[in-house]
Amino acid sequence: GADHSYSLTTGTTSAELLRKLNEQRDIIALMEIKMKEMKNTIRQLRVNEARLQEELRERDRLISANTIIKRKL
């Protein structure tokens, strides 16, 4: 009677909740993978940035050395 249908309803709800819990767990797992990829991308971009800045400094040293040579000439 009432108890039986209550149990059924509760059971259905629990199954539904479990399904949603598993869906969310999958979403979290995917987001963690995505975040790990983004962290790697950020690290790589920072390495690139440091390399480019070092190359810029080298060029600036070359340019100021050239300027000194031109002044001496």
Place this chain on the structure above:
Amino acid sequence: GADHSYSLTTGTTSAELLRKLNEQRDIIALMEIKMKEMKNTIRQLRVNEARLQEELRERDRLISANTIIKRKL
């Protein structure tokens, strides 16, 4: 009796499942914020990279112009 304790157990489980669902929802919301921040960081780093590469090209043009001047001198 048995029905009552089953309902209680089921009720407890549902409450527990709901609590976990809400915890996971909070985690997902935090991860979404974090991912949005990381996306902004990546976009900013790519803008910086393009700017640095453009500056490098300018320096290279200056250097090769200087080299031509030196050869003429």
